Amino acid sequence: MVKHHLFWPLVMLGALLLFNLLYEPDFFSIQMRAGKLYGSLIDILNFGAPLILVAIGMTLVIATKGIDLSVGSIVAIAGAMACMFLSQGTDQNLLSLVLSAIGIALVLALVLGLWNGMLVAVFGIQPIIATLILMVAGRGVAQLITGGQIITVSSSSYKFIGAGSLLTLPFSIFIAGGVLLIAILLTRKTALGLFIESVGCNPEASRLAGIRSRVVMIAVYVFCGLCAGIAGLLLSANVSSADGNNAGLWYELDAILAVVIGGTSLNGGRFYLLGTVVGALIIQTLTTTIYMIGVPPEITLVVKAFVVLLVCLIQSETFRKTLAHRFKTRRYPAESEVKRHA
């Protein structure tokens, strides 16, 4: 059981939740108010939904040995585009208007994902650099769309995406769950997952083996862009406004962190979607915990830094060996002597 890839992430999540329970006894309590469920756990799921979405897309990109730094910018652009389109309509509650705003934003996110994919797969630019371009320019584009202002919309049907509820649960959970389900079905019930992993191991070898590695690579970046776009819609709908400057700031880093905590190696070739979800939940729980125990939220960064380092060190084989060696020699002081005589 310890060998299972979800073991350590789940232990970490459990420990965090347990800490919260000890600190605040009614942390797990969930109440029903006006037909909606309220509670800290629901909040974690609700506020964690955008991060889960971005991290799912990022998992597949990292599985192909890539990385997408532009997701935060895509989040900002998608939110800005949707809100800009909505704010120009006369009746913002009109369903067709809301749907076309969503459609336009998502198509834009797709195009941006395609752009990243083309740079990486067709032009052969290192992923970290290829996506850096959009990361830098993207915030400028988002501000260009909003004209540097924070655009506020007053559409209750748009707000539903981010703040509405379905079957007593926040609607955003269903969106994240749906995307997760689609991703799992596509990668684990078809050969697509295998293709992605083989491209991550060795793109050249998989191309020779008959996999169209370029298409696979472009596809994962497009999917990642789409996920970031949906997350952008959730975030902007939740607050009914779009801020080109601050929406989705540092999301790329949180998403990468979630992927790494979930056990996906940054060297590509293996990925765990459920691990990523647990990773994203750990990050969200960590943030909630820090808020709850009254530490200034800014210190989240310090805690995150140590979590990143700890997780990476545990993943590092050299580190584990060093540690194991140390413990071993402590436990059996005579072992080295025995070996010498043998």
Added chain:
Amino acid sequence: MLKRQYIPIVVTAALLALMFAAGSFRYTGFFSLQVLLNLLIDNAFLIIVAVGMTFVIVSGGIDLSVGSVIALTTMISASLVQEQGWPPAVVIPLVLVLGAAFGWVMGAIIHYFKIQPFIVTLAGMFLARGLCYVISINTITIDHPFYTSMAQTKINLPGGFFISISVIIALVVVAAAIYLAHYTRFGRNTYALGGSESSALLMGLPVARTKILVYTFSGLCSALAGVVFTFYMLSGYGLHAVGLELDAIAAVVIGGTLLTGGVGYILGTFFGVLIQGVIQTIISFEGTLSSWWTKIVIGLLLLLFIVLQRLLSARRQMQKA
């Protein structure tokens, strides 16, 4: 006659000249030495950071922590000088040592535990930024006479032009880095390491020492840039220099350094920073253009130079084959 390895740097310099010329034709008052010198004054800290970043990228790594280290340096300086009353003569060497130590630790983790530089320096970025807030979440204004005099002193040049002390520091750093990169064993080792780590190891070069030293040097540069930034802003604040690591990486790339490591020029990085400065100056002269255009133009330039590098390296490979 012109070696191909110098093409990127020549393109960068030509682009800088072209942009400056375009600005001069379009706006009155643009064509003056002082506008050029202001580029140096306003970007002195960026030059220093980008120089450190060049070494890291040439060695095949990346350092995302530089902006945060700058913020941390301003914060530590401000709190020690302003709130604890320490003399700057103690504080400045102290922050430089801290910055170098920070880089050293990151380099050691990267090397000994074989974790990707991206992740380790990301953790460093979170850590340094977070530590700023541990010190204080507010701005600490500095009114110590030493800092204000460093900020306000103008060094007059013939013809009524002036530069600041920070510019001198930045130029000294650039000169020292050029010497370090091209005329010392450490520089050679860095290039060799970036070219191929396993070859460098097989050749018997001190890979561990070089790698760790590169990050130490970058940490030192960031701390020095932080000191210069403190002179510039006269305050310590946890949100100072947000996103500066990207500006630095962009400057390095625009300067013709290959992101895969092994090829790069300090002088190119210097031009890269100036190009970013010219873009900002043009946008401020234009008046109707908003600041976000800076980001978009820099993004496009990044694209241009990356594609150029691809083309050049592709041609080289074809010739080999």
